[in-house]
Amino acid sequence: MKEKVVFFGLSTEGYSLASKMVINGANVRIIDESSSSAILLKPETAKTYTNVISLREDEPLLAMQPSNVAISEAKYLFFTPRIRKTGQDLKTEVNSKFKEAVGELKEGSSVINCLATGFGGNNENISLLKHVTGFEVGKSISYFYFPLNDLNKTPEVIGSLKSIEEKKLLPLLKTDKKEKKFIDISSAEYLHAINTIQRFSSLCTVLEVLRNVNRDTRHAKLFSDFNNLYLDDMVTGLYDLRMLGSSFESAQTLMYLINGSVRGITGYIKRLIDTIRITLKKNDLKASKTKIVLSWTLDTNEMRGDKIEMLNIIASKLRDYIGDIETSTGSVDLFHHDKVTIVVACSSSDYKAISEIEKGKDIFVIKANPLCEISS
Numbered sequence: 301m302k303e304k305v306v307f308f309g310l311s312t313e314g315y316s317l318a319s320k321m322v323i324n325g326a327n328v329r330i331i332d333e334s335s336s337s338a339i340l341l342k343p344e345t346a347k348t349y350t351n352v353i354s355l356r357e358d359e360p361l362l363a364m365q366p367s368n369v370a371i372s373e374a375k376y377l378f379f380t381p382r383i384r385k386t387g388q389d390l391k392t393e394v395n396s397k398f399k400e401a402v403g404e405l406k407e408g409s410s411v412i413n414c415l416a417t418g419f420g421g422n423n424e425n426i427s428l429l430k431h432v433t434g435f436e437v438g439k440s441i442s443y444f445y446f447p448l449n450d451l452n453k454t455p456e457v458i459g460s461l462k463s464i465e466e467k468k469l470l471p472l473l474k475t476d477k478k479e480k481k482f483i484d485i486s487s488a489e490y491l492h493a494i495n496t497i498q499r500f501s502s503l504c505t506v507l508e509v510l511r512n513v514n515r516d517t518r519h520a521k522l523f524s525d526f527n528n529l530y531l532d533d534m535v536t537g538l539y540d541l542r543m544l545g546s547s548f549e550s551a552q553t554l555m556y557l558i559n560g561s562v563r564g565i566t567g568y569i570k571r572l573i574d575t576i577r578i579t580l581k582k583n584d585l586k587a588s589k590t591k592i593v594l595s596w597t598l599d600t601n602e603m604r605g606d607k608i609e610m611l612n613i614i615a616s617k618l619r620d621y622i623g624d625i626e627t628s629t630g631s632v633d634l635f636h637h638d639k640v641t642i643v644v645a646c647s648s649s650d651y652k653a654i655s656e657i658e659k660g661k662d663i664f665v666i667k668a669n670p671l672c673e674i675s676s
Contacts, residue, residue, distance in 0.1 A: 302327040303375035305472065308367075308401035309333055312352050312601045313414065313448040314380025319346035320475040329374075331367045333381060333397070338370035339363070352601040371404040376469065378412045380448065383539070384605040391546070398425060399432050407435055410442035410465045415603060416449070416492060416540040418547025422459065422485045437461055444469065445488045448603070449537055457481055459488025496540045497557055503534060504564030510670040511571060523671065531572070531668035532596065532607065532647035534565060539604035568670075569610070572644070573617055575672040579642060579664055580621075591624040591639045595654060596646035611646075644668055 305321060307314045310332040322328045322341050329338040340363040349355040371377065379401050385393040394415065402411060413425060422445050426437045435441040438461045445459030454475060460466055460482040473480055483491075506526055513523055545558040580590060594615060598607050615625050624639065640662040645651035651667055667673040 303468070304329065304370075304373050305376045305378070306331065306338065306370050306374035307378045307380050308371070308397070309379070309381035309603070310339075310352060310601070311380045311382050311603045312599050313451065313603050314378060315352045315355070315601075316451045317378070317380070317414070317448065317454070317475065319350075321472055322346045324471075324475070326472060329365070329370045331370060331401075336367045337364045338367050340365075353599065356601075368404045371401070372406055374405065374409055376410050376412060376472065377401060377405060378414055380414045380603060382601065382603055382605070383415070384608070386605070386609055390542075395428060398428060402429055402432055405433055405435070405441065407440045410444065410463070410469065412444045412446050412469070414446050414448045416447040416496075416543055417445075417489065418543040418545070419489055419493065420547055421543065422489065426461075438463065443485075445485050446473065447492050447540070449540070455480070455488075455492070457483050457488055457491060459483060459485035461485060492540070493544055496537055496544060497554070497561070499537060500541055500561035500564070501557055503529075504561050507534075507564050507568045507670055511567075513671060526670045527667070527673070528648050529669055530645070530647045530651070531568075531610070532650075534568065535606050535610050537604075538562075538565065538606040538610075569614060569617075572666075572668055572672055573614065575666060575674070576618065576642060576644070577621060579666065579674060583640075583664070585640050587622045589639055590622055591626065591641045592618055592622055593626045593628050593641060593643045594618075594646065595628045595643055595650040597650055597653075640664070642666065 305326050305328045307318045307328065307330040310330050315330065318328050318330055318341055322343050323346055328341045330341055331338045345360065345362065349358065349360070379398060381397045381401070383390070383393055405411070411429060413422060417425070422443070426443055429441065429443065430436055433441065437443045442463040442465040443461055446455055448454065454473070456478060458473065458480055466482050470480065506529065510523060510526060541558060541561060545555070545562065548555070576592065579585070580587065594611060596607070596611050598611065600608065611627055615627050618625050642664045643654055644666045645654055646668045654665055665675045
């Protein structure tokens with residue numbers, strides 16, 4: 301009989317990994333946090349519904365069982381929740397869901413944490429796991445760290461406290477041709493931190509340098525390589541960066557890099573909002589006669605809530621200047637005959653969709669890229 305694999309969290313990342321496992325022959329159940337039930341995922345279901353959105357929209361009849369029963373029968377529990385809290389409430393939500401996920405585990409099972417942590421975050425989970433279950437990691441239960449983000453590129457390393465379960469787990473995680481290897485959990489945290497900080501340091505270099513190009517549009521064409529870098533790309537992984545920043549307090553260089561990157565994103569948001577205000581002023585547009593549409597097609601099933609949070613922040617700041625703000629996560633209605641419309645395209649796909657719509661003279665489109673390009 302196949303060992304039972306349970307995913308705690310019907311998230312985009314969790315469903316993607318679970319689908320690959322099922323197609324490869326694994327026995328998988330996924331717990332939908334909103335209903336406290338576990339669905340049995342079959343190969344034909346995974347092939348028919350390629351993502352969570354299509355699964356939720358169609359609502360097919362699936363075999364289900366109570367989540368506590370599924371967890372108690374799990375040999376491998378993957379922690380893939382949807383996290384939506386921010387600030388001080390963030391860690392509280394993560395800990396609450398982790399306790400709920402592991403509460404019914406039995407001796408001999410394994411926990412695979414797929415949610416990024418800061419430095420030492422997995423040690424906190426290991427302590428919490430022992431507190432909730434009474435089992436000691438490395439003896440009665442196993443623990444692994446496998447942070448998911450890019451669906452097309454899972455981590456090449458798996459953080460582990462040396463366990464006999466490593467050989468059994470590896471075939472489940474082998475969803476592509478690349479070999480994966482086990483390393484100690486602290487090293488896995490360090491490697492993920494390096495990748496995260498490198499990415500945001502590079503991004504913020506682009507944002508900070510190109511803020512000056514806006515003042516000299518003659519040279520804008522020279523930087524066309526960055527035209528397709530949108531706000532959607534900038535925010536991806538911001539959760540991971542913030543978790544790193546909250547995991548230690550120090551004035552060392554690493555903290556400057558983290559905080560500098562966060563400030564770089566914040567600075568870009570301010571510049572984007574200023575671009576909207578300048579557009580109003582240059583075209584003599586009255587706030588009462590203007591509508592702003594923030595076009596950002598979001599996946600609300602992602603584990604991280606960075607993009608939803610950022611969309612709400614921008615909308616809130618804009619409402620200080622203009623009352624009519626629309627946050628569009630799908631098709632955009634550009635025809636408001638009584639108002640001038642300013643559309644902010646927050647991703648490449650959103651800009652493409654807007655470009656294919658026949659626009660009138662009372663429509664301005666701002667690309668949320670490093671150059672904050674404007675077209676009318």
